[in-house]
Amino acid sequence: MNTSTANTARLLITCEDKPGIVQAVSSFLYHHGANITALDQYATEAQGGQYFMRVEFELEHLQNRKDTLLQTFESNVATRYQMQWHLTFVGDLKKVGILVSKVDHALYELLWRYARGLLPCEITHVVSNHETLRSAVEQFGLPFTVVKVTKDNKEEAEAEIQRIMDGNDLLVLARYMQILSEDFVSKWPMKVINIHHSFLPAFVGANPYKQAYEKGVKLIGATAHYVTADLDQGPIIEQDVERVGHEYNVDQLRELGQDVERNVLARAVRWHLEDRIIVDGTKTVVF
Structure with missing residues (x-):
C-alpha cells in the first residue's frame, strides 16, 4: 500500500x-x-x-x-x-479486468498509463476473443487469456470470462467487439465501462467511420459509458469531439477518431477509480 x-x-x-x-x-x-x-x-x-x-x-x-x-x-x-x-x-486499490478484441489503441492507452502509475488500480487480467494482442499485453507483464466466442458457445464463453474476472471491481471494454448478455451485465451493475466510436446513438453498427465519411460529418467523437442490458444506452461518463473537414478520408477519420476514443476511455476509467462518478438514474454526476 x-x-x-x-x-x-x-x-x-x-x-x-x-x-x-x-x-x-x-x-x-x-x-x-x-x-x-x-x-x-x-x-x-x-x-x-x-x-x-x-x-x-x-x-x-x-x-x-x-x-x-x-x-x-x-x-x-x-x-x-x-x-x-x-x-x-484509497489505499485499497480497485482491481480491474480488461476485455479486448483485435484493435489495440484503447488497450495500449490503458496499459501505458497503468505502467506509469497514472491509473490508480491493479489490472489483474486481459481477456480477448482473439490471439492478436497477446504479445502486446504480455510485454506489460500481465496475464492474457483467449476465450473464443461463437454463436454456439456464447453462454459457456461468458461463464469462463466471469470465472476469470471474478473478484474484480471494474471491467473495461477496450474495443471488445462482442455484445455482453443481459445475464452477464446484471452481475456487474455500473461496473463495466465501454467506449463507443461516436456521440451515442449516432452511427451504430459496422464501419462507423465509413458511415461518417458518407454523411460528410464535421465533428467526430467518442462516448464512454456504463454498460447496461440496453445496448449502448447506459449512463454516459465522458464524451469528446474533434472537428474534421471535407478533405478527410476514411482512414484519416479513423485515426483521429481512435485518438479521441482512447483518451475518452482513459479519462472515464480514471474518474471511476478516483470515485468521481455518481450514477443518477440514466445519467451521471461527475466531480
Missing part, C-alpha cells in the same frame, strides 16, 4: 437536498479528527432537489478505524438524511 494514500478516504453521497447536510458531514469528520482535503457538491434544484456530494479526507490510522467510521456515519448522519452513500479507502 502506498503510504501517501493509506490514510485517505472518499465519501460519496446522494440524498434529497435539505438544509444542514454539509454541516452534518463536515462535523462528523471533524469530530473523528479527519481533515477534509476536497469537497464537491451539486444540487439539481435551488430547493428540494436531489443532492450529490463527494468528500475526500485524511485521517490518521485510518486502516484501524474503518469499521467505526462505517457504523457511526450510518447511525449518526446517513439515516437522518436518508442518504445513499459509499465510503472508499
Whole structure:
C-alpha cells in the first residue's frame, strides 16, 4: 500500500437536498479528527432537489478505524438524511479486468498509463476473443487469456470470462467487439465501462467511420459509458469531439477518431477509480 494514500478516504453521497447536510458531514469528520482535503457538491434544484456530494479526507490510522467510521456515519448522519452513500479507502486499490478484441489503441492507452502509475488500480487480467494482442499485453507483464466466442458457445464463453474476472471491481471494454448478455451485465451493475466510436446513438453498427465519411460529418467523437442490458444506452461518463473537414478520408477519420476514443476511455476509467462518478438514474454526476 502506498503510504501517501493509506490514510485517505472518499465519501460519496446522494440524498434529497435539505438544509444542514454539509454541516452534518463536515462535523462528523471533524469530530473523528479527519481533515477534509476536497469537497464537491451539486444540487439539481435551488430547493428540494436531489443532492450529490463527494468528500475526500485524511485521517490518521485510518486502516484501524474503518469499521467505526462505517457504523457511526450510518447511525449518526446517513439515516437522518436518508442518504445513499459509499465510503472508499484509497489505499485499497480497485482491481480491474480488461476485455479486448483485435484493435489495440484503447488497450495500449490503458496499459501505458497503468505502467506509469497514472491509473490508480491493479489490472489483474486481459481477456480477448482473439490471439492478436497477446504479445502486446504480455510485454506489460500481465496475464492474457483467449476465450473464443461463437454463436454456439456464447453462454459457456461468458461463464469462463466471469470465472476469470471474478473478484474484480471494474471491467473495461477496450474495443471488445462482442455484445455482453443481459445475464452477464446484471452481475456487474455500473461496473463495466465501454467506449463507443461516436456521440451515442449516432452511427451504430459496422464501419462507423465509413458511415461518417458518407454523411460528410464535421465533428467526430467518442462516448464512454456504463454498460447496461440496453445496448449502448447506459449512463454516459465522458464524451469528446474533434472537428474534421471535407478533405478527410476514411482512414484519416479513423485515426483521429481512435485518438479521441482512447483518451475518452482513459479519462472515464480514471474518474471511476478516483470515485468521481455518481450514477443518477440514466445519467451521471461527475466531480
